[in-house]
Amino acid sequence: MAMYMYITLSEEDRIAQYEVDASTGALTHIGNVRTAARPAPLAVNPAGDRLYVGCRDAIAISTFSIGDGGALAHISDVSVDNDPCYLSTDRAGRFLLSAYYEGGRCAVHAIGDDGAAVSPPVEWLATDKGAHSMQTDPANRFAFVPHISGGNGPNAIFQFRFDVETGHITPNTPARVTPDAELGPRHFCFHPHKDILYFSDEQGCSVTAYNFDADAGTLNAFQTTTTLPDGYEGQNSCSQIQIAPSGEFLYAPNRGHNSIACFSVDAHSGALTPIGHALSEAVPRAFSIDPSGQYLYAAGLDTGKLAAYRIEDNGTLARIATYDVGEGPMWVLIIDG
Template sequence: MFSLLRFYLLIAGVCFVSILPCRAASYVYISLGGEKRIAVYRQNEQDGTLTHLEDVKVPGAPGCLEVDPEKKFLFASIRSAKEFMSFAINPENGKLKLISAVPAGGNAAYIATDRKGRYLLSAYYGEGKVAVHRLKKDGTILPEIVQTIPTDKNAHAILPDQSNQFVFVPHTGPNAVYQFLWDAGQGKLKANEPALFKAAPEMEPRHLAISKDNRFIYFDNEKGSSVTACKLDPQSGTLTAFQTVSTLPKDFEGKNTCADIELSPSGKNLYASNRGHDSIACYAVDPQTGKLTSLGQAATEETPRSFNIDPEGRYLYAAGQKNGKLAAYRITPENGKLTQFATYEVGKSPSWVEVVKFP
């Protein structure tokens, strides 16, 4: 009788546990170019604090990191080795397992998967070109390059729009954004008409962020220390600029260049990093017009080249490339302003921050 009662209690306990929501896990991956490693941290989702888990050694200085749409794989551009690497992500502990390593065709400054996770797109700063690699379902990067297209010097980023029909490549060299049509079936890029969106003089667009509704695309301007907001024509895939706002306070007179740009998951806020002023510029986004309103700047560690926002939109992590420190901020839900709550010594020359959440 006692055993039978215990059995029923056990079953009841299992049923009770099964209806409770599983606690999600989030991890932060940091490229450390000065130490040839990718550092893995676990995020405490209650307070945003980080715990170091492991380091993954790579054959050169890692740069841009990218996660596939299903969050199964992490892709890395190993810049000094001119390689691409792919890793399987263990959702239970965030650790990485190498899947493939292939020649990249150059020093790729930026990589991104297409929206279906079937291809890896890459932009080459020094070589002035873009390329496409095919991805297998198991995360393997196939070594054969599907396509290479010469563009111009200083190709800095590459990203498909939300519809997976168009691809944009900002260039600081020719002060323009290359506009491509994307054939998701064949994995081929084709120059749009016009092929270039020309930025205002001395802007030099560097990185980009695309709104979830696919109506607006924002570029941070490296030389111009500003953000330019563009409307995306959903039929033609071309851009029209309608606003440019400074990333700096009016009284700043020193040297500065912009680096990274991110939209919050809600789309209500946008952030851009200042190298020189050493800050994150914060903006409110009008959901109807896409226009930006400055919320001021939050101080960072030295030379914030890369930062990332967790998928819940609660925390932002910015890496100081010059001093090897990571600044952690809480994002105020009501207005999107940043409050720093921690600083971490992460290693030499952090060049990329990527936050991944598992349900």
């Protein structure tokens, strides 16, 4: 089956489209699509036929259809009151969730019959500055919105109940989880087989693992592990985070050390063990693992290049190619064709 990659290029107002060779990981550039100003976050619906793009200078969310060969066709735009930094759909694909770092908000838009986001949103909720991402849990009953720290946020994960019928969210009890240290939770991913969430800590330069109570919808931290090698004292911050489809390995980029931190995941406890670092392009803000779990691609915000890696059997990364993709790569998303 073919795979397709989409990269938002914020300095060029376009999405670059690539076909991914499943046997080698090689990329073939197949086109570009113009967008509104400064495209950044991407999300795809569960059916894989709609792509959502947050355009941070246009202050809008765009919807594209995904057709044969991964081709994109613009459907519509909806204006929002702040610039969106993160998008995801709920698990049923009926609602589009978004987070607003500068605006200190999260939102929920209904998705119409044409697959496009509908305005106005059903939720436009003030949380706090530094809201950086938003997702529902696998059962589609709860939602989480992490907020960074370092003077730019409250250093907390906001916990919500999610109504799958209406899209409304209400604060859970407790309404937030606050790390013991100034970690700055930013992005998160779910273990594919366990009730565990992993958060990248922007200011803490770490990954924190949380047990997830699937009945109550609450989180409880059980491990924080640095993303940096011993002895490194330079500036750094963490960005995105992803776990391999198998659940065996987890990856988190370092912006400053300019590397991808690699971890193995204990099959029983879900605890992380560092297994090394792979050098990356400068400021690896965005990355993605292909759906098969064989390859990882990380974009350098400062270089406009994409590093391609093979995921080895032990979870370490072997760089296999480098691609010039364009200026200001902000998001990398790979889908099955």
